[in-house]
Amino acid sequence: MSEKKEKRRKKHREKLLERQKEASLVRKIVFVCLFLIILTVAGVGYGSYQYIMNAIGPVDESDDTDIEVSIPIGSTTTRIGEILEENGLISNASIFRYYVRFKNESNFQAGDYSLSRNMDMDDIILELKEGMVYQDYQISFTIPEGRWLERVIELAEENTNLSEEDILEVITDEEYLEELIERYEILEEVILTEEIRYPLEGYLFPARYDFVEEEITVEQLIETMINRTSSVLIDNGAAGSQYTYHEILTLASIIEGEARNDEERYRISGVIKNRLDRGMPLQMDPTVAYAHGEHLSRTTYDHLEIESPYNTYHVTGIPIGPINNPGEASIRAALLPEDHFYLYFYHSPNGDVYFTETLAEHEAVVGQYQ
Incomplete structure (x- = not known):
């Protein structure tokens, strides 16, 4: 074999070894990167898990001091969570809202409660469900799902001091409707034209309504219902919808x-x-x-x-x-x-x-x- 050919083969082997070293180095880099990514994802997942577990656990296990809180009539889970967070009984109102929805909890009672920071979220939920209402309702009635606005008005007339004529006069008052549209984000696309039978159709949330007063105003009734609709939309993530x-x-x-x-x-x-x-x-x-x-x-x-x-x-x-x-x-x-x-x-x-x-x-x- 000629010296020239031997040199070429030697040079080829050297290049091959160099490529193998480069490939090995690349594999090591890829492996390290993948390992770091897995560690990062696992760390984020574990951190999120720990954060949620801490959020639903007691704020302070060693603090059994009684904290007096008042849950108003008609409070949504969003508002209840805010009240609990404001009083230092939970660390995050949003997690409370999602946790309640995840567990399908409902029937929270309005009233005055004595709670403490060593209670976890499940304990607080149980208290809120078993509590006693602090005032007797003077007006209480239920609007079933799927009713037309005419039927909602009839039910309101049957169960409150309001007459059908009073309610119709207010909910067809264009000036009042324009005021509501200005105040409520969920009403911003309500159309005030003759083609629309009732602009507030769909916005009077079907639910049980309780009032401590013997007499209420049409505006009080309508705005209580719209507030409930707004809370349900927001609680269910409607703001992020297409x-x-x-x-x-x-x-x-x-x-x-x-x-x-x-x-x-x-x-x-x-x-x-x-x-x-x-x-x-x-x-x-x-x-x-x-x-x-x-x-x-x-x-x-x-x-x-x-x-x-x-x-x-x-x-x-x-x-x-x-x-x-x-x-x-x-x-x-x-x-x-x-x-x-x-x-x-x-x-x-x-x-x-x-x-x-x-x-x-x-x-x-x-x-x-x-």
Whole structure:
């Protein structure tokens, strides 16, 4: 073998060894980087876990000093959390709100409480649920989910000192409505036109309402209901939605009108999202009834012909406004639609609901009953 060839081979081996060393170094660097990333993620995860565990635990296990707090009537979980944090009984009001929602806790009682910093969050929640109301209610009534504003007014008249005429006069007063729109962020897209039947439809939250006074004003009643709607929207993360508050309540009202249980709510919400994404009309029967201003036992083809900004067979996209006053479950479903490919659903006369992906499948289901 010539000396020249031997030199070339030696040089080639040296380059190969150099490349192997470089590859080994790169592997080590990658391994170290991956290891550091894993450590960082684990550290952040562990830190977050520890932070949450500390937040739901006692603020100070050694401090059993009684702290007097007062929970006003009508307080939301957001407000209760703020009161507890302000008094040093919990470290984070937001975690309290999410923890309560995670555990599906409710029925907190208004009243005066003696609590301490050595109580954990579960102990405090238990106290708030078992406490005694500090005042007797003079007015107490419940608005069921999904009622039209007319029915809400009737229930208010039946259970308070207010008359239907008094309430209607106030909620149709354009000057008062403009004042509310200025004050409440959730009302900023409310439209004051003749096309809107009632601008506050959808904003009068269905719930139990308690008042210690023997007599209340229309404004007090309306604003208490709007405050409740605002709290529910905020507590459920509506501020981060792709939709406006007005659109969320409109979609929730349609879901409320269509769904018969919680499982259906999320699935129907998914159908609505799929239709909106494809630019299809929603074609929801409850919007037709609202457009006609009467509850229909059965929607006919003649009913579908009405030209109304509420009629989703007539307009494409989200209609002009809510068609009832939806509850929290439907609001949550509007914000968290189920992920699927269904574009149609049909409620059969025997109570079953059928979800389908194509028009042919839908027509086949309908054909079995009609």
